[in-house]
Amino acid sequence: MGFPVGYTEVFLPKLFVHTLWFLGFIRYVIVALFSSLGLSDFLETDTVWQDTRTRTRPESPPVSALLIREILPVIKFDELVVMGDPPESCAVCLYEFEGGEEIRWLRNCRHVFHRACLDRWMDHDQKTCPLCRTPFVPDELQEEFNQRLWAASGVGDLHSEYISVPGL
The missing domain is CATH 1.20.5 (Single alpha-helices involved in coiled-coils or other helix-helix interfaces)
Structure with a gap:
C-alpha cells in the first residue's frame, strides 16, 4: 500500500x-x-487584559448573603478541630491555609474556605457550597433563615397588607 x-x-x-x-x-x-x-508611545505593546467576570463585585451584597454570614461562623484556621486531616488548601483560590487566617467552616458539608473567598461567592447570590452544592443554611435553621429573609426584604409587609384588604 x-x-x-x-x-x-x-x-x-x-x-x-x-x-x-x-x-x-x-x-x-x-x-x-x-x-x-x-x-x-502610540503603540500599546504591554496590553493588559482584564477578566471582568471574576473581578467585578456587586456594590452591595444580597440580603441573603448578609444573613448567611451571620449563621456561618468565622474562625482562625488554628482553631479548626477536625476528625482526621484538616484540608490543605482552599478550593476556591487554591492557596494553602495558614495558621492565623480567617476561615468559614460550613456546618452541613464540613468544607473549609478562606473567609474572603466564601464571602465573594455569597456576594454573587450563591447559597450553596462551591464544592458539593450543599446549602449553606443547616436544615434546623432554615425556617428561621426564611423568616428573617422575608422580613428583611420588606415583601412580608406588602403581602400582609394585600391579604388584609377586605373583599379579596
Whole structure:
C-alpha cells in the first residue's frame, strides 16, 4: 500500500504557521519603525487584559448573603478541630491555609474556605457550597433563615397588607 504521495493535511498547517510568522514579522517592522521615529508611545505593546467576570463585585451584597454570614461562623484556621486531616488548601483560590487566617467552616458539608473567598461567592447570590452544592443554611435553621429573609426584604409587609384588604 505505502504512503500517499501528497499530504494536504501537512500543507495547510505549514501555510498557517508561515502566515503567522509573516504577520509577526510585519508587527516587528512596524514597532521598530515607530521606535526609530520616536513614536513608540502610540503603540500599546504591554496590553493588559482584564477578566471582568471574576473581578467585578456587586456594590452591595444580597440580603441573603448578609444573613448567611451571620449563621456561618468565622474562625482562625488554628482553631479548626477536625476528625482526621484538616484540608490543605482552599478550593476556591487554591492557596494553602495558614495558621492565623480567617476561615468559614460550613456546618452541613464540613468544607473549609478562606473567609474572603466564601464571602465573594455569597456576594454573587450563591447559597450553596462551591464544592458539593450543599446549602449553606443547616436544615434546623432554615425556617428561621426564611423568616428573617422575608422580613428583611420588606415583601412580608406588602403581602400582609394585600391579604388584609377586605373583599379579596
